[in-house]
Amino acid sequence: MATPLRELDGHPQTPATLAESTLILVDYQNTYTQGVMELEGWSEALDAAEGLLTRARREGAKVIHVQHDGGEGSPYDIRADIGRIHPRVAPIEGEPVVVKSAPNGFVGTDLGDRVDAAGNQDVIVVGFMTHMCVTFTSEGAFLRGNRVTVVADACATRALPSAAGEVSAADLHRGALATIGDVYAQVVRNADALR
Secondary structure (H helix, E strand, C coil), X not given: CCCCHHHHCCCCCCCCXXXXXXXXXXXXXXXXXXXXXXXXXXXXXXXXXXXXXXXXXXXXXXXEEEEXXXXXXXXXXXXXXXXXXXXXXXXXXXXXXXXXXXCCCCCCCCXXXXXXXXXXXXXXXXXXXXXXXXXXXXXXXXXXXXXXXXXXXXXXXXXXXXXXXXXXXXXXXXXXXXXXXXXXXXXXXXXXXXX
C-alpha cells in the first residue's frame, strides 16, 4: 500500500482532541435527505454527526455550522425547509452559522475568522457531501494552516456518472476520503478515534 503524502511530508498522524478542536459541520441540510439530492447513507451519517455534536458540546469543543445557499427555488434555498439545517444537528445559541456559496466553506465567507476566533489550530470537519464540500472545506482548512481531522462515518455522498462509467456512492465516498487523507487531513473511521 502506498504511503500517504501527508506522512511523507511529516504532517501529524494523530487525530484531533475533540475538546481542543473546532468542530465544523458542513451542509447537514434537508437538501440531502430527500428528493433529487438525497444521499446514500445520509441517515447513518446523520446519526454519527448527532453523536459527535452531542459529545463536542459536552466536552466544550467550539462548534461552527456551515450552510450552502444556492438561491431561491434551488435545492439549497436556505429560506425554504429544503435548505435548512436538519433539526437533529441544528445550531443552538452561541453556535455560529456560516452561509457559503462555494464548495470550500472558507471562500467568500468569514469561516476563517470564526475558526481563528475559536482559538484552536485543530479543526474537525464532517458533513455532506464527502466528495464535494467536505473535501474542499478540508483542503481550505489545511491550506490556511489548520490541522484537520475528518470523521468518515459522519459523512455521506451519492452515486455519480463519469466518463469511465457510473461511480457508486460507496466508491466515491471511499475515494474522497482517500484524497482527503492523502494530504489534507487525518481521516478516522468514527468519533471513537478522537482523543
